[in-house]
Amino acid sequence: MIYELLKTSLALTAHQIIFYLIAATILVTGLLAVTSPKIFRSAIFLLFSLLGIAGLYFWMEMEFVAAVQISVYVGGIVVLIIFSIFLTEHAGKEARKAPPVRTIAASLAALFGIILGFLIIGQYPFAVSSEAFDNSVSRIGEAMLNYNEGGFSLPFEVVSILLLAAMVGCIVVAMRPGVLSKTEKTKEEK
Amino acid sequence: MKFSLEYITKSVDGWLNATFNPTIAFLIESVIVMVLVIALFAFLGLVLVIMERKVAAFMQIRLGPNRVGPKGMFQTVADTLKLIVKEGFTPNNVDKFLFNLAPFIVMITAMVAMAPLPFANGFQIWDVNIGILFITAITSVSVIGILMAGWSSNNKYSLLGAMRSGAQIVSYELSAGLSILVIVMLSGSLRISDIVAAQADGWWIFKGHIPVLISFVIFIIAATAETNRAPFDMAEAESELTAGFHTEYSGMKFALFFLAEYVNIFIVCAVGATLFLGGWMPLHFGTGTAFNTVMDYIPGIVWFFGKTFLLIFIIMWFRWTFPRLRIDQLLNLEWKYLLPICLVNLLLATIIAIAGWHF
Amino acid sequence: MFIVDYIKEVFGAIKSLGTGMRRTFWYFVHPKEIITEQYPENKENGQLILAERFRGEVVMPHDENNEHACTGCTACELACPNGTIKIVTKFDITPEGKKKKAIDQFVYRLEMCTMCNLCVEACPSDAIIMTNDFEHSVYDRNELTKILNKPGSKIRDGIE
Structure with missing residues (x-):
């Protein structure tokens, strides 16, 4: 009897159960990331939230996007955040409690964002498509370098120029004045 | 009849699906896979530690452990029992939640990264279409566990070790990724079974000329650095940082870090064996010779583990030969040597792949 | 030339690392070189050899x-x-x-x-x-x- 019940309920809603579990993980860890008084814990909860999003992509069988999500956000950005926490003074202490006015204002702003997002999303009826679709990596690559209709060549190049500019900017900011001339001098001495 | 693991997995899958409904069958299969993976982990922990100690001893003109069991083969079993019964001590003023979570993060990432590894023909947990990218993505998470352990230990040695290991893993991931990319380009797929299938007529290290050879060497170097092993073991340099990020750990939590280190070695070596040495593909010379027929009778799983353990031996050989690098030497090696060589090598490999000059 | 020096440096490094690895591998495949004394056993079978100038x-x-x-x-x-x-x-x-x-x-x-x-x-x-x-x-x-x-x-x- 119980087995039969389990069987039917599993067959019907296993997909939904897993989806809601992943979604709940993302939301709870995201909330914890914002509310945790310890900054390092916040970073770790952010990590779990991002991992949950990757899990959602895996669940939707968008493996490439999921793997990129993990390697860029988890392996890259969260590691950078953690490094900057390590290099900050007083990072081990708990953050001061915000005054209640700020807490209320922040939660109101968050509520406003949620309602706005909900309203905008609610305007569009998302059609459920049952046909199989091709998510192979080669198709993503072709779309990325395609300069015809529906291609992403221009945004790809624009983003890469943006990243290049950011990297050059980083080097300029990080380099102390006079360092370059000093290294050149030592080379000449050699 | 040739020994085939695919036949076993297929018949188990068929029987389960015939007996139960698909969901239950899937759940049972997941449990079987979990048990197998945990068993493999225990096996690897026991075998690799005794192998490392014996290799180290012979290279240093010593005998190594030789008291417990025949030739000391049960030494690691005794060590494991000792670690299990030891107290898992948590020091004062640590972030208890993160301190206890860190070893599990390291362990779970190692477990998940094992999913797309092809142990034999058709004996693979999850043949995902981005297999190799999946492994690199998941292994990049394990650094978080190390950083977490270093931070939450509330110990300056741990923090220094964690920061070193973070800087090291983040930089060596680049050259590891670029050397993997050479093989991905030549085989034209990220799916691991496709990469193995592309080597049916010869392994990439033989077919791919010099660029593949260079990328193989760079991959081994980067893999050594990514697993925090000597000569790149700044993260736990005993002589300066006591034990680096796991200074404060004891008992089973320490054992998890220790086990994860060895499992990570196994994973990177298995990836190396799959990409460059043909995975479970047997060694073939030419076509249709008697030698090839004999080689075909050796099961794929033996080939896979043989190649993997060969690479593991090479990494152990590195460890017991070379002295530890300084942190600036380590970063110089990556950014001034490996990365430029990798980029030029990638260009060469692209030319070979487009022109079809590989065999 | 910078690039020549660079390549020379890389090959020099590979060569010196290879020398070290050859030495350890030689010891790995020559177990007879092992100098470990098996203390309690070699006392019984009389193979305990101490240096002449060992000061006890x-x-x-x-x-x-x-x-x-x-x-x-x-x-x-x-x-x-x-x-x-x-x-x-x-x-x-x-x-x-x-x-x-x-x-x-x-x-x-x-x-x-x-x-x-x-x-x-x-x-x-x-x-x-x-x-x-x-x-x-x-x-x-x-x-x-x-x-x-x-x-x-x-x-x-x-x-x-």
């Missing part, structure tokens, strides 16, 4: 007539950096009726000895030597205080 403990050799070579000059006691040796002297009456200085007890405290060999080098009559014996563990600390001259022993004739 100070002893005073006695010949078959129960005679030693110590004149009781206390040169060893003075030479000892940490007061391991204490010589108790007495006066013997020689057949001619003269008094002669001789040792009563040569007290040697093993627990304080650092095996520095200075006493042996200081001895003018080579009365004490270092042996290879290294198994010093006992259950009582008092057993480590040893009297090196055997009871009833006397100085060998002809040693001043």
